[in-house]
Amino acid sequence: MIGADAVIKCLEEEGVEVVFGYPGVAICPFYNSILQSHIRTVLIRTEQNAAHAASGMARIMGKPGVCAVTSGPGATNVITGIATAFADSIPLICITGQVNSELLGSDVFQEADITGAVESFVKYSYLIKDVNEIPRVFKEAFYIANSGRKGPVLIDIPIDIQNAPVRSFKYPEEVSMRTYKPTVKGNMVQIKKVMRELEKAKRPIICAGGGVLLSDAEQELRDFSEKFRIPVVSTMMGIGVMPTRHPLYYGMVGNNGHPCANRAMNESDLLIMVGARVADRAVSQPDLITYNKVLVHIDVDPAEIGKNVGPHIPLVGDAKHIFQDLDKQEAECSHDEWVDALDGYRRDMQVKRKPNPAYVDPAAFITMLSDKMDEDGIYVADVGQNQIWSCGYHVVKKGRFLTSGGMGTMGYSIPAAMGARLAAGKKQVIAVCGDGSFQMSMMELATMRQHDIPVKIIVLKNQYLGMVREYQHYTYKDHYSVVDLSGSPDLEKLSAAYDLKFLRLHNMDDADKVLDKFLEKDESVLLECLVDPLDLVK
Amino acid sequence: MRKKVFQLLADNTSGVLSRISGLFSRRGYNIESITAGVTADPRFSRITIVTSGDDDILDQIEKQVAKLVDVRDVKELKSQDSVYRELALIKVRAAAGERQGVITVADIFRANIIDVAPESLIIELTGDQDKIDAFLALLEGYEILELARTGIAGLGRGIENVTYL
Secondary structure: OEHHHHHHHHHHHOOOOEEEEEOOHHHHHHHHHHHHOOOEEEEOOOHHHHHHHHHHHHHHHOOOEEEEEOOOHHHHHOHHHHHHHHHOOOOEEEEEEEOOHHHOOOOOOOOOOHHHHOHHHOOEEEEOOOHHHHHHHHHHHHHHHHOOOOOEEEEEEEHHHHHOEOOOOOOOOOOOOOOOOOOOOOOHHHHHHHHHHHHHOOOEEEEEOHHHHHOOOHHHHHHHHHHHOOOEEEOOOOOOOOOOOOOOEEEEOOOOOOHHHHHHHHHOOEEEEEOOOOOOOOOOOHHHHHOOOEEEEEEOOHHHOOOOOOOOEEEEOOHHHHHHHHHOOOOOOOOHHHHHHHHHHHHHOOOOOOOOOOOEOHHHHHHHHHHHOOOOOEEEEOOOHHHHHHHHHOOOOOOEEEOOOOOOOOOOHHHHHHHHHHHOOOOOEEEEEEHHHHHHHOOHHHHHHHOOOOOEEEEEEOOEOHHHHHHHHHHOOOOOOOOEOOOOOOHHHHHHHOOOEEEEEOOHHHHHHHHHHHHOOOOOEEEEEEEOOOOOOO | OEEEEEEEEEEOOOOHHHHHHHHHHHOOOOOOEEEEEEOOOOOEEEEEEEEEEOHHHHHHHHHHHHHOOOEEEEEEOOHHHEEEEEEEEEEEEOOHHHHHHHHHHHHHOOOEEEEEOOOEEEEEEEEOHHHHHHHHHHHHHOEEEEEEEOOOEEEEOOOOOOOOO
């Protein structure tokens, strides 16, 4: 047995089923050993997307996604994917090949100090210098990635370590780390304080972030909200914590959020933030969310509490455990009046759009798509105007909504959708992107074909980098700079080149029929929707 | 802006110091000094960091440092409950005629002369930062050729605050 065999055994012990990656000499021992395993390998077409695909997979499975790339440019290419996962607290294990350990630091061919380069985007990183360390390092890495506040862990393995003989292999059953012990259970004193505030409150609200999904606490959150009739809003990463049409759910907050959700949060007298960072997109003026209200902040990462705003009741722990404890509490409270008022806002504060009938109206289109999607379908939104429309108009039923919320990485949707599909069995997975973000990941159409991953893709084509164009429209009075996407490929021909089924939608007249065709079979299809180039999200 | 001294116990791994200093530079926190050395148990390093900021920042620094996977324990060394010491080596230009004056000042501060050359002296001084600053102020009449300060190392007084490994 050599080091590379030991690495594969570790992955098997962790129940890894798929590795996304791109080989090069420095990771070749790994890719040779993996041939003897049942672990499936997926050759992605650029390394950044290996991390995105692993991220999509991790978000559906609830455990780390795995990618493996070579040294030097392979490793540096994966950094954006790692940073994207870090910003959204997605658990990843990134394995990078490295040059011979004796040559480290001498700037040889394809050497990059990857552990140094990713330092600010990983939860932790390892450079393995002793082959016998492999089992311990992998055990720790999977534990660190998927516990506490989740995140990516990078493991750099020089080629000579991958080839070195292993004396004996024993995978540790337990992790024993002297220095790393995340808090899981919430403090009961603080939980009782929350309940006392809830009894006093007239207008309580829960603002749920991605942390609720990461700790798999949707049901517990819903139980708590329903038991005490507490309305819920979410951040972008929290979309899907409640079904969009749940009577107690009032939409996404923030500068791109629903006015009703923002008003609900502003008027509340008790705000329970859970698994959310209080970051600028969701809360542009952190001072205001403590004005005239009691703020409870629940997070598994103590450093998030008080980072942007000081809460009245900090509560550190895992959302699932905390909601389980909260659900057991009793309180005398009635918020019917408040819920009625919010229902009124929801009715009266609908966003009014004036769509151009010559084109596809993204808002109406996305709502229609949601209604036709499978109940448990997975919707993966890219970044740009398309993301804002997706957040605003996609209706989550029992499925999931995935997007790059923290980093806002264009090109996320197609590789993430592939990863999600591989994790989700036969579930319907749809990637929705713009013509800019599509072109950042269109090389992955080949990966879809090669590995037969039936993801459906929608391109909202407006021939502009729409989000930036919209910004230039407002900020620079239509002084457009470097946002024109002329020269983009004919997507029908491109689909033919990749042997993909292609559909085009010109306006809403045929939307019903075309969407039925788009969704009818479990197969890859590319649907191009022509969107008014001058359409705006605001 | 307040000054605060933190004591860290961290795994004695090769990247630990760069992880800590990287955290400070990335998030824009001040480091006035940082000292590190192995503890009685060679698996751990004890690190003393002097930092400054307003209360919110100092609170964040403590939490962010505690979050690092390699860090076992973080605590504040409050001046009333702790001792701080810094070592300074000071090379002063002093020809034969000036030597006695320098030595007199050094004696008052219980500093040691550890090297004598025809044109210069090296003085070794240990103390808290105020003492070293005061000593340097007294040397103003002389030319300081080179100065090396270690930054402070600190420990809490008594056995109440000991973190057992």
